[in-house]
Amino acid sequence: MNEDNQAGKTVPVIFQVLRYNPETDTTPRMQEFEVPVSKGMTVLDGLHWIKENLDGSLSWRSSCRMGVCGSCGMFINGYPRLACSNQILHLSEKRIVIKPLPNYEIIRDLVPDLEKFFRKHKSVKPYLIRRDIAEQNMPTGEYFQSPDELTRYIQFAYCIKCGLCLSACPTMATDEKFTGPQALAQAWRYNSDSRDEGCSERQKFVYDEQGVSKCHFAGTCSDVCPKGVDPSFAIQLLKKDIFLKTMRIKKDHAGATVLKTAREYIPQENIPNPPKPTV
Amino acid sequence: MPDEKKLQTVQHKKNRLGIAGWVYGGRYGAERYAYTLHRITGLGILFYFILHIFATGSRIWGEAAWTRTMALFDSPVFKAGEFLVFIAFAYHALNGLRLLFTELGCWMGKPQRPVIPYKNAVRRQRPALVVLMIIALVIIILGGFDFYLLGE
Numbered sequence: 001m002n003e004d005n006q007a008g009k010t011v012p013v014i015f016q017v018l019r020y021n022p023e024t025d026t027t028p029r030m031q032e033f034e035v036p037v038s039k040g041m042t043v044l045d046g047l048h049w050i051k052e053n054l055d056g057s058l059s060w061r062s063s064c065r066m067g068v069c070g071s072c073g074m075f076i077n078g079y080p081r082l083a084c085s086n087q088i089l090h091l092s093e094k095r096i097v098i099k100p101l102p103n104y105e106i107i108r109d110l111v112p113d114l115e116k117f118f119r120k121h122k123s124v125k126p127y128l129i130r131r132d133i134a135e136q137n138m139p140t141g142e143y144f145q146s147p148d149e150l151t152r153y154i155q156f157a158y159c160i161k162c163g164l165c166l167s168a169c170p171t172m173a174t175d176e177k178f179t180g181p182q183a184l185a186q187a188w189r190y191n192s193d194s195r196d197e198g199c200s201e202r203q204k205f206v207y208d209e210q211g212v213s214k215c216h217f218a219g220t221c222s223d224v225c226p227k228g229v230d231p232s233f234a235i236q237l238l239k240k241d242i243f244l245k246t247m248r249i250k251k252d253h254a255g256a257t258v259l260k261t262a263r264e265y266i267p268q269e270n271i272p273n274p275p276k277p278t279v
Numbered sequence: 280m281p282d283e284k285k286l287q288t289v290q291h292k293k294n295r296l297g298i299a300g301w302v303y304g305g306r307y308g309a310e311r312y313a314y315t316l317h318r319i320t321g322l323g324i325l326f327y328f329i330l331h332i333f334a335t336g337s338r339i340w341g342e343a344a345w346t347r348t349m350a351l352f353d354s355p356v357f358k359a360g361e362f363l364v365f366i367a368f369a370y371h372a373l374n375g376l377r378l379l380f381t382e383l384g385c386w387m388g389k390p391q392r393p394v395i396p397y398k399n400a401v402r403r404q405r406p407a408l409v410v411l412m413i414i415a416l417v418i419i420i421l422g423g424f425d426f427y428l429l430g431e
């Protein structure tokens with residue numbers, strides 16, 4: 001980055017943005033805008049600047065502008081990224097090329113259609129499944145979980161459903177039926193949760209012909225994931241799990257026990273007791 | 280031609296990378312290229328097997344047919360082709376070994392709390408990829424000696 005930018009000066013950067021409205025246009029076209037960029041501006045800031053100053057009809061999805069909501073996934077300079085988490089000058093001082101995420105249908109301009117993506121996510125039952133439904137609906141206590149047990153799945157729970165991983169996946173590029181890295185990673189997130197008892201219910205969607213067997217570990221989903229979810233790792237762990245279970249080396253784990261009263265919990269030494277409940 | 284236009288619109292709207300998605304790796308890691316090469320070599324080996332079955336199958340038409348087929352394959356082009364199959368086989372076998380082990384959870388460490396800068400299992404297994412590819416290269420070089428220097 002050149003020194004001038006640090007003093008609040010701006011550099012002109014060309015934004016090349018894909019414009020396309022499937023209802024009226026036959027082919028997409030690239031439109032160029034010149035954006036005055038100052039240090040710290042993100043790609044999303046650049047798009048906002050264009051919308052406010054040059055062309056109000058430019059469309060994209062975004063919300064939190066801080067890498068939390070997962071709305072602003074785009075194909076920026078040939079790589080799936082979050083527009084709000086990438087600074088323009090870190091990517092290029094000359095040209096930013098923005099296209100909608102590949103492997104999703106285009107609704108308009110940079111807006112991808114995530115409907116199938118969410119359907120796949122739902123198909124793996126991404127929630128805690130317990131056999132004792134009465135207890136789950138009207139809990140009498142907490143499910144016990146140790147810090148070690150938490151570490152086993154917490155990284156997979158960081159998914160913000162931005163969909164970047166499906167854009168990077170080469171299997172997804174030629175096969176839209178593949179369940180995909182995001183949904184499979186979520187299946188493992190719940191399968192490996194010590195409180196869950198739903199492995200067998202998820203089995204049908206995870207190990208069918210559209211499931212884990214279509215992953216050949218290109219690893220790109222893990223490279224592009226902005227949250228460190230590492231979906232390709234989760235998929236390999238799913239494969240290992242089914243292998244061990246088929247060979248009868250491992251069984252489905254029993255769901256964590258319910259701690260009926262706080263007294264059942266044995267506090268560790270040197271950790272002060274929690275304050276008394278106020279309500 | 281409204282129908283053709285419609286089709287074009289559907290294609291553009293779908294925005295699928297298709298086979299280009301395999302070939303164009305962007306700035307992705309080596310494993311993505313290993314993936315593409317694994318598929319190409321897999322198809323190559325399959326093609327070779329089909330050819331092989333037809334070639335050896337020609338024996339049922341009698342000895343003369345067999346000699347004729349063998350004579351057909353006795354050219355430098357086919358020899359180079361055979362060596363290519365050997366390269367494909369060495370690569371496919373060793374990369375396949377890596378996939379087999381990673382599918383069993385080897386070389387990838389354990390799930391960790393996500394702390395920036397994120398590390399992933401793909402990076403953790405990369406040394407295995409490098410070692411296996413070096414072994415594949417050694418096998419290919421030795422095979423090359425056998426094919427071109429020691430052969431016949």
Ligand code: SF4
Binds near residue numbers: 228
């Ligand atoms: S796994 Fe990562 S890249 Fe994929 S949707 Fe979740 S956060 Fe986005």
Ligand code: FES
Binds near residue numbers: 062064065066085
């Ligand atoms: S706007 Fe929410 S992740 Fe980018």
